[in-house]
Amino acid sequence: MVLxxxxxxxxxxxxARAAQHLVDLSDAPVPGGKxxxxxxxxxxxxxxxxxxxxSFVRDHYEQYDAPRLVVRLxxxxxGTPYLLLHGPEPDNRWEAFARAVREVVERLGVTRTVAMGSVPMAVPHTRPIAITHHANDHAEPVAQSPWRGELRVPSxxxxxxxxxxxxWGHPALGFVAHIPHYLAQLDYPKASAVLLEQVERGGxxxxxxxxxxxxxxxxxxxIERYLETNxxxxxVVAALERQYDAFERSEASGSNLLAEDQPLPSGEELGEQFEQFLATLDEDPRPGNETRGDDDGEG
Structure with a gap:
């Protein structure tokens, strides 16, 4: 099942564009899928x-676009059958939603769930679209993750x-495309195609x-015509290209981006420096005013 x-x-x-492409491709036995x-x-x-x-048409309302969250066959x-679960993300009752999806998975015999998503990143559109892969304990990721350590993000x-x-013992994996942040508000079908390439592999x-x-x-x-006149x-795009290429060269050579012979300070040293900085904020730079208030609390 694609999610x-x-x-x-x-x-x-x-x-969303990738999901719509899947719906548009299906014309049998029911256009758009059953x-x-x-x-x-x-x-x-x-x-x-x-x-x-x-729509407001002259003197009345019509064509109300009711939100729908559905599973299509x-x-x-x-000719291989598969399911597509698509629609608006629930604003609340996530646990109840998860239980409802579990019922769909178990009742319809879903063998694995493959999700798609995309996030804005400081990357240029002139370079390959990066993909973050993820999977739960019961699914094998299709590629090695570029991330190291733990990253806390909004759920x-x-x-x-x-x-x-x-x-619940059901395999699930997914792919998140990295979208150039300056294009995040536009439809970006290049990323949709890349996501579906990953779905082909994962699903x-x-x-x-x-x-x-x-x-x-x-x-x-x-996009190129726009850049020619702006x-x-x-x-900004050129700067992102330089940053991207420098990182790629560093990764390829296995080198570290940190300067040599410049040891990193310890957490304790950073804490001491930060305390010293905060202490300077309490000092009044005017002559004769070493503090911002008298001991009795009066200004």
Whole structure:
């Protein structure tokens, strides 16, 4: 089952566009795929924070876009059936949502869940899109993670779902694309195509990406034309390119980016320096005023 929840993890609308591409590809037996499960959106959607669109036509309202979180039955290019769970990320009741997904997984015989997401990063669009891979205890990641150590980040319903599925013995893995931060508010189909390439590997599917790649080429052309007429933005991109290339060279050579013969201070030394800095803030630089107040508390 492929999982995409719109909202928090979707810079460049990359994951949502990828999900829509999967729906658009499916035309049999039902266009867009047969809906085999739905969720009670009213139970967890914050309508004031994410207001659905509605059309005002002359003197009346119509075409209300009700939010929907559904599971569709689709087929890949080779005819292999799979499920797509997509829609808005729940604003609350994450644990109840996870239990509902568990019921779908167990009732429909899902063998693994593959999630997609995207986050803004300080990277240039002229370099390959990086992917962060992740998986729970019951799923094997498709590549080695570039991250080292622990990184505390805001959670998401997708992250919790991966944890809970692991606790319940169900394999789940996912891919997060790194989107150039200056493109995070635009549709970025290049990242959508890269995410679906990972889904092909992680979900053992065959997906026709030709249309999405053509869309990505058109968007890249628009970006280049914009940079030609906006020198300041072009310089930001050039700086990101230099930073990216320097990091790649360092990684390839196995060298450290820290200067040689410059030992790092210990945590205790840093703490002492910080205390000294704070002490200077209590000093009044005016002659005859070494402190900001008298001992009796009066100014």
């Amino acid at each position: 995409v929840l719109d909202g928090f993890l979707d810079a460049g609308n990359a994951a 809906v085999v499960a739905t969720f009670d959106v009213d139970s967890f959607h914050d309508y004031r924070a994410r207001r659905p669109a509605v 689709l087929k890949d290019t080779g 998401s319903a997708q992250a919790l779902l991966e944890i809970r599925l692991g606790e 053992r599917l065959i997906i026709d990406l030709s249309g999405l790649r053509a869309e990505a080429e058109d968007r890249e052309g628009e 020198g300041e933005v072009a310089e």
